[in-house]
Amino acid sequence: MSHVAIMGNGPQELLPELSRYQSIMDVWIGADRGSLTLLENGITPDYAVGDFDSMSTEDKLNVQRHANVFASYPSEKDETDLEIALNKAYALNPEKIYLFGVTGGRLDHALINIQLLYAMKNRTITGVIIDRQNRLEIAGPGKHNISHDAYYPTISFIPHTRLVKGMKLEGFYYPLTDKTISWGSTRCISNKLISDFGTFSFNEGILLIIKSRDV
Secondary structure (H helix, E strand, O other): OOEEEEEOOOOHHHOOOHHHOHHHOOEEEEEOOHHHHHHHOOOOOOEEEEOOOOOOHHHHHHHHHHOOEEEEOOOOOOOOHHHHHHHHHHHOOOOEEEEEOOOOOOHHHHHHHHHHHHHHHHOOOEEEEEOOOEEEEEEOOEEEEEEOOOOOOEEEEEEOOOEEEEEEEEOEOOOEEEEEEEOOOOOOOOEOEOOOEEEEEEOEOOEEEEEEOOO
């Protein structure tokens, strides 16, 4: 299994154009109401999982009829619906997991969902969060290639650890050489590539890479 997509309960108005991603996905998983969101966007969930307590009985039955696999869980449980969906994704041994509908709304949910990228990295799985304005990934030390995305042209680098040391940017409008970036620093915000490809590297820490666009 290569690419698995999970749809969360986030606001529909923050979703990207899902048709841009359908051709690259092997499996679509709906977490709770995210299953209904998939159906409403013309995508049949391969798996629909969660407690479904945020849905009407009619909507729940609609998901149950159309999803290839439907698994309902108690509303009182240790895992969130998104974690249940992630565990299903992990069982498929993917190379990459895309998370949609996991931003917007409650800030505590958005922050913990971003931290899930780190949990995926620890499993040697590439995690990506995508919404209408942003595409987020996480990276560890080393040299990494990065490509221009016309849909998300602005690139920012944000420390996920207190310090990111030895930061170097090549092929960017604002290059950087051997700098330490700390929490609260805006040094690596709102950069752009000067060609189709560039590189970033660092030797200590964990980095969030955010490609974004204005409204």
